[in-house]
Amino acid sequence: MPHLAVVTNASFPSGHAMISAAAYLSIGLMLAEADPHRLGRAYLMTFVSLLVLLIGASRVYLGVHWPSDVVAGWCLGGLWALAVFAAERAARRRRG
Numbered sequence: 001m002p003h004l005a006v007v008t009n010a011s012f013p014s015g016h017a018m019i020s021a022a023a024y025l026s027i028g029l030m031l032a033e034a035d036p037h038r039l040g041r042a043y044l045m046t047f048v049s050l051l052v053l054l055i056g057a058s059r060v061y062l063g064v065h066w067p068s069d070v071v072a073g074w075c076l077g078g079l080w081a082l083a084v085f086a087a088e089r090a091a092r093r094r095r096g
Helices: 015-034 038-061 067-095
Strands: none
Touching: 015 038, 015 067, 038 067
16 A cells, blocks of 8 residues: 655654653543543543544554554653653642
8 A cells, every 4th residue: 555645764653643642641631630520531531542542543544654653652652641640640749
């Protein structure tokens, strides 16, 4: 299948997958923690996760990344989101 975009350099990990995971998962985690309803938290995290997965899948579909590039981006972005969430939670506990 011909690629839909021409890429001339290697990019490991996928920056789009990493940044989308870091940003959307960070925002989703913080909003979900503020929601008192379990169903609301589950819906929000499902939506955010689906968005991140679709962004990563688009990178493979367009032929600009290998699946391993996207998975590595998701892993790094997810770790970043968890670190930001943990730091924000620790700072909130110290304040209050």
